[in-house]
Amino acid sequence: MPDRPENASGSRRNRIRWLLPLAVILVWLAAGGVTGPYAGKLSDVQTNEGTAFLPDDSEATRVLEIQRGFSRSSLLPAVAVFEYDREVDESDLAAVERTGAELTEIDGVAEPTPPVESPDGRAIQLVVQIDPSAGRDVSEVVADVRETLQVPDAAGYVTGPAGFAADLTEAFGEIDGLLLQVALTAVLIILLVVYRSPLLPVVVLTSAVLGLAGAAAVIYVLADDGTITLNGQSQGILFILVVGAATDYALLLVSRFREELRDHESRFAAMREAIRGAWSAIVASGLTVILGVLCFLASTLNSNRSLGPVAAIGIAFAMIAALTFLPAALALLGRAAFWPFRPHYGSAHPERSGLWRRVGGLIERRPRRVWIGTALVLAAFAAFLPRLDASGVAQRDLFMTEVEAVTGQDVLAEHFPAGSGSPVVVVAPADRAEPAQAVVAEAEGIAGAAVQTRSGARGSPEPDAPPAVVDGRVLINAILSDAPDSAAARNTVAQLRSDLDTVGQDVLVGGDTAVQLDTNEASTRDRNVIIPLVLVVIFIVLMFLLRAVVAPAILLFANVLSFAATMGIATLVFEFGFGFPAVDPAVPLYGFVFLVALGIDYSIFLITRVREESLVHGTRPGIIRGLSVTGGVITSAGIVLAATFSALSVVPLAFLIQIAFIVAFGVLLDTFVVRSLLVPALAYDIGERTWWPSRLGSRRTAEVSGERQPVTANPHNPADGSPGQGRNTS
Numbered sequence: 001m002p003d004r005p006e007n008a009s010g011s012r013r014n015r016i017r018w019l020l021p022l023a024v025i026l027v028w029l030a031a032g033g034v035t036g037p038y039a040g041k042l043s044d045v046q047t048n049e050g051t052a053f054l055p056d057d058s059e060a061t062r063v064l065e066i067q068r069g070f071s072r073s074s075l076l077p078a079v080a081v082f083e084y085d086r087e088v089d090e091s092d093l094a095a096v097e098r099t100g101a102e103l104t105e106i107d108g109v110a111e112p113t114p115p116v117e118s119p120d121g122r123a124i125q126l127v128v129q130i131d132p133s134a135g136r137d138v139s140e141v142v143a144d145v146r147e148t149l150q151v152p153d154a155a156g157y158v159t160g161p162a163g164f165a166a167d168l169t170e171a172f173g174e175i176d177g178l179l180l181q182v183a184l185t186a187v188l189i190i191l192l193v194v195y196r197s198p199l200l201p202v203v204v205l206t207s208a209v210l211g212l213a214g215a216a217a218v219i220y221v222l223a224d225d226g227t228i229t230l231n232g233q234s235q236g237i238l239f240i241l242v243v244g245a246a247t248d249y250a251l252l253l254v255s256r257f258r259e260e261l262r263d264h265e266s267r268f269a270a271m272r273e274a275i276r277g278a279w280s281a282i283v284a285s286g287l288t289v290i291l292g293v294l295c296f297l298a299s300t301l302n303s304n305r306s307l308g309p310v311a312a313i314g315i316a317f318a319m320i321a322a323l324t325f326l327p328a329a330l331a332l333l334g335r336a337a338f339w340p341f342r343p344h345y346g347s348a349h350p351e352r353s354g355l356w357r358r359v360g361g362l363i364e365r366r367p368r369r370v371w372i373g374t375a376l377v378l379a380a381f382a383a384f385l386p387r388l389d390a391s392g393v394a395q396r397d398l399f400m401t402e403v404e405a406v407t408g409q410d411v412l413a414e415h416f417p418a419g420s421g422s423p424v425v426v427v428a429p430a431d432r433a434e435p436a437q438a439v440v441a442e443a444e445g446i447a448g449a450a451v452q453t454r455s456g457a458r459g460s461p462e463p464d465a466p467p468a469v470v471d472g473r474v475l476i477n478a479i480l481s482d483a484p485d486s487a488a489a490r491n492t493v494a495q496l497r498s499d500l501d502t503v504g505q506d507v508l509v510g511g512d513t514a515v516q517l518d519t520n521e522a523s524t525r526d527r528n529v530i531i532p533l534v535l536v537v538i539f540i541v542l543m544f545l546l547r548a549v550v551a552p553a554i555l556l557f558a559n560v561l562s563f564a565a566t567m568g569i570a571t572l573v574f575e576f577g578f579g580f581p582a583v584d585p586a587v588p589l590y591g592f593v594f595l596v597a598l599g600i601d602y603s604i605f606l607i608t609r610v611r612e613e614s615l616v617h618g619t620r621p622g623i624i625r626g627l628s629v630t631g632g633v634i635t636s637a638g639i640v641l642a643a644t645f646s647a648l649s650v651v652p653l654a655f656l657i658q659i660a661f662i663v664a665f666g667v668l669l670d671t672f673v674v675r676s677l678l679v680p681a682l683a684y685d686i687g688e689r690t691w692w693p694s695r696l697g698s699r700r701t702a703e704v705s706g707e708r709q710p711v712t713a714n715p716h717n718p719a720d721g722s723p724g725q726g727r728n729t730s
Contacts, residue, residue: 017268021328028325032210035217039180042216042235045223046172055300058518059497063510066427069470070452075110075129078142079160079421081412082151087121095151096124102148103128108141116416123415124154130162142166146404159408160421161512164395164485167403171653172232179236183243183647184209187640191247194636200254200337203329208246211321215242215314228306236648236656237307237590242314244644245289245598248637249282249322252605255633257330261343267334271327279323281608284545285601286319288538292597295533299526301519304586356631356676360624363681371681374673375561382564388571389582390527392520393654395485397581400652409483417447419480424493425511426476429504433467433474436503440478443499445492449478480513490517523585531592535560538600546607547694554682554690555603556596562674563595566666573661583658591662598641598663599670602634606675610683611691619688627680638671 054061082096093115100112110129117124130141142162149156158166184205191201215238223230256278260270293315296308335342363370396406412420424446428436433451440449452475453465467474478496482488493513500507535556542552567588574580609630614622645667648660683690 018332021331024324024328025332028210028321028328032213035213036209038220039213039216039239042220042223042230042238043172043232045220046169046230046232046235054302054515054518055522058522059508060510060514060518063425063427063508063514066470066473066508067425067475067510070468070475075131076138076162076165077160077421078128078130078145078158078162079408079412080126080128080145080149080156080158081408081415082124082126082149082154082156083411083415084122084124084154086153088117088124092124092151092154093117096126099149099151100126100128103145106141106144106148108132108136108138109145118415120415123411125412125416125420127160127421128158128162137169138162139166139169155411157404157408157411159405159412163405163408167399167405168232168653171399171401171403171651172236178650179647180239180243182650183240183644186643186647187243187247190636190640190643194251195254195338196341197338199333199339203326203333203337204247204250204254207250207321207326207329208243208318210325211246211317212239212242212314214321215317218313218317219310222309228309229302230306230310231303232651233653233656234303234307234310236651237594237659238310238314240644240648241311242318244641245286245315246318246322247640247644248601249286249319250326251633251637251640252282253278253322253326254330255630258338258343259629261335261338268331271331275323275327277612280545281605282319282322284541284608285604286315288541288600288604289315289597291537291541292534292593295530295537295593298530298533300522301526301586304523304526304530304589357624357628359631359676360627360680363627363677363684364620364624367681367684371678371685374678374681378561378565378673378678381566381568382561384568384571385564387575388567388588390524390585390588391487391582392490392516392523393580393582393584394483394487395516396483398654400654400657409485413483417479417481418483418486419447419489419513422480422484422512424478424480424496424509424513426478426496426500427473427508427510428476428500429506430467430469430472430474432503432507433476436500436507437476439499439503440476440496443478443492443496445481445488446496447479447481449476451476484511484513485516489513490520493517520585523589527585527589527592530589534593534596538596542600542604545604546611546691548691550686550692551607551683551690554679554686555600555607558674558678558682559596559599559603559670561678562599562670563592563666566595566662566669567591569665570658570662574658578657580654580658584655587655587658587662590659591666594645594659594663595666595670599667599674602638602670602675603679605634605637606630606679607683610680614691619690620684623680623684627676631676634675635671638667638675642667642671 080100082092084092096115100115103109103112108131110131112129113127115124115126128145130138130145132138142158143166146158149158157163187208188201188205191204192198195201219228219230219238222228253274257271257274260273260277261267264270264273290312293311294308296304296306296311299305299308330337335344396409399406412418424440426436426440426449437449437451440446451467453467480489480492482492490513493509493511494517497509500509539552539556542555543549546552570591574583606626610623610626612622613625613629616622617625642664645660645663648656651657688695
């Protein structure tokens with residue numbers, strides 16, 4: 001039936017009803033035209049070097065600052081290694097030296113060290129210093145170096161810190177195009193299946209893309225002026241969060257709009273009621289996620305700390321787009337948005353029957369068995385969590401595909417001391433250089449150590465030259481016996497710091513391995529601080545939202561148990577499926593923040609509708625009605641969010657693949673188990689005390705003296721169970 005204005009004489013009011021949504025859409029489209037390109041430009045302001053994320057007071061950071069006084073710039077070594085299938089001779093060394101001289105013509109390359117022959121005589125090493133302060137991206141410089149390094153009869157590789165940084169940047173390059181395409185395609189397919197409409201998915205995705213464009217523009221400006229530090233993983237998470245969250249919020253609003261179209265003839269009246277019923281859940285959900293991710297500001301690592309505002313800005317724009325552009329578009333389209341399955345005025349509410357009503361019936365009959373059984377199963381999976389090794393991973397284990405930096409590191413370790421090219425850097429007072437060098441040289445895991453001289457380059461000091469002294473300090477370069485990114489190398493650095501305390505507390509240990517060690521320690525500290533903080537923040541938000549204490553406790557208990565079960569299952573999958581030797585300490589932290597903050601969304605969608613229904617029908621009937629009416633939309637939202645996070649797996653990096661699995665699986669677990677069984681069954685068992693210390697008021701009718709009464713069907717539509725046409729329970 002076509003829409004008719006509620007008041008035919010109110011032509012001016014009717015024009016406003018049409019013009020206001022149209023104006024909102026035009027403003028969004030104009031803004032999207034300006035901000036859209038910034039999503040593709042975020043990689044221009046990325047920083048993927050590990051030293052950029054360390055706390056300012058870490059020992060490795062202090063050593064780096066002191067090193068700059070010696071070299072007058074922050075040089076990043078790229079280690080070139082040439083492997084021969086025969087013994088090298090003088091002509092080979094000369095060829096490598098000539099090639100090294102050619103490298104100085106590349107913008108951003110400092111003078112390389114003299115070539116060094118390996119002890120077994122089958123490889124040559126050349127350390128090329130790259131100057132990030134020259135204005136070129138490190139990955140571009142390394143690409144030029146790799147192209148130039150052509151030596152006869154040898155296989156050449158570029159590895160070391162600069163090589164790994166370049167390969168990381170290349171891996172993150174998938175984010176700009178492929179990641180977003182995969183995420184949007186996955187969401188489009190799911191929406192087509194859910195709505196069976198060709199138009200509605202386009203409207204929903206347009207809302208998500210406009211929100212992403214706005215967020216990208218703001219984040220670009222903040223990263224460009226140095227307010228925040230953006231890296232590849234933060235950008236990838238931003239894309240996924242905005243698309244997933246915007247679609248989730250859209251699903252909630254669209255579902256409510258479809259309900260109201262069955263009870264209101266006017267599309268504008270239906271949208272008014274839909275917004276009135278959905279906005280509180282959307283805002284509460286968005287604010288919960290925003291406050292949850294802002295807990296990253298308590299991190300000591302710049303990478304974690306910057307992710308907080310990046311994710312918060314993304315969620316804010318997703319929420320704004322879902323509450324402005326989407327309602328405007330739906331109001332103009334009306335029932336046509338759902339073509340060919342339009343919800344007709346006065347028709348039945350199919351979402352109040354079917355599968356989720358049967359699940360509600362199960363909970364009605366055996367609430368205690370359902371929630372206890374579900375909790376025990378989740379606890380059984382959570383028991384595997386202690387097996388998870390979150391002590392950190394070697395850089396070589398970050399990549400899921402073969403990259404030159406890893407291959408070069410293997411070749412380097414085969415022919416040279418494994419730590420060649422990435423020395424441990426010890427800073428000592430000049431008057432204690434000798435005892436400090438003696439301690440370093442005698443340390444287990446150190447292949448050699450020497451004081452840096454005035455004319456010697458990093459990693460190849462000249463013993464006959466006088467030591468370089470700056471501000472009364474000297475540098476001691478030590479070569480590790482183990483690969484610099486290995487756990488053994490990190491243990492060597494940790495022990496070396498302890499041993500050097502006998503020389504003086506002002507003797508510092510830095511270098512690339514120390515950067516990894518300090519990063520892991522900071523990540524562990526962040527995990528222990530931020531996880532409790534997130535729980536406190538979300539609990540407070542839920543108390544204000546629900547005006548209760550018990551209900552928030554139920555939601556948090558359920559979501560924390562769900563997270564523990566997810567991590568237990570992930571532990572088994574990582575160990576026996578993917579074969580990951582360990583995970584980064586940040587993986588459990590990221591998994592917790594996103595799973596709890598996002599997983600609580602579905603509980604909020606459920607519990608806000610339960611509270612609304614309970615105001616009219618009582619707590620226990622309200623729980624069943626709320627579950628029945630939100631079951632389909634929350635399930636769809638969970639599948640969408642799981643699909644979008646799964647898209648992270650297209651980036652060939654172990655960290656993002658691990659996050660993708662944890663969040664995708666955890667969201668599905670929240671959707672199909674926690675929100676469907678555990679939360680409603682536990683709340684049903686507790687009954688009216690769920691809302692303690694508040695009471696639902698005089699309209700509570702279904703619970704009297706602890707009695708459980710069945711849901712009363714709508715006399716106008718017995719299969720419906722809804723209050724009838726024209727209902728307004730918001």
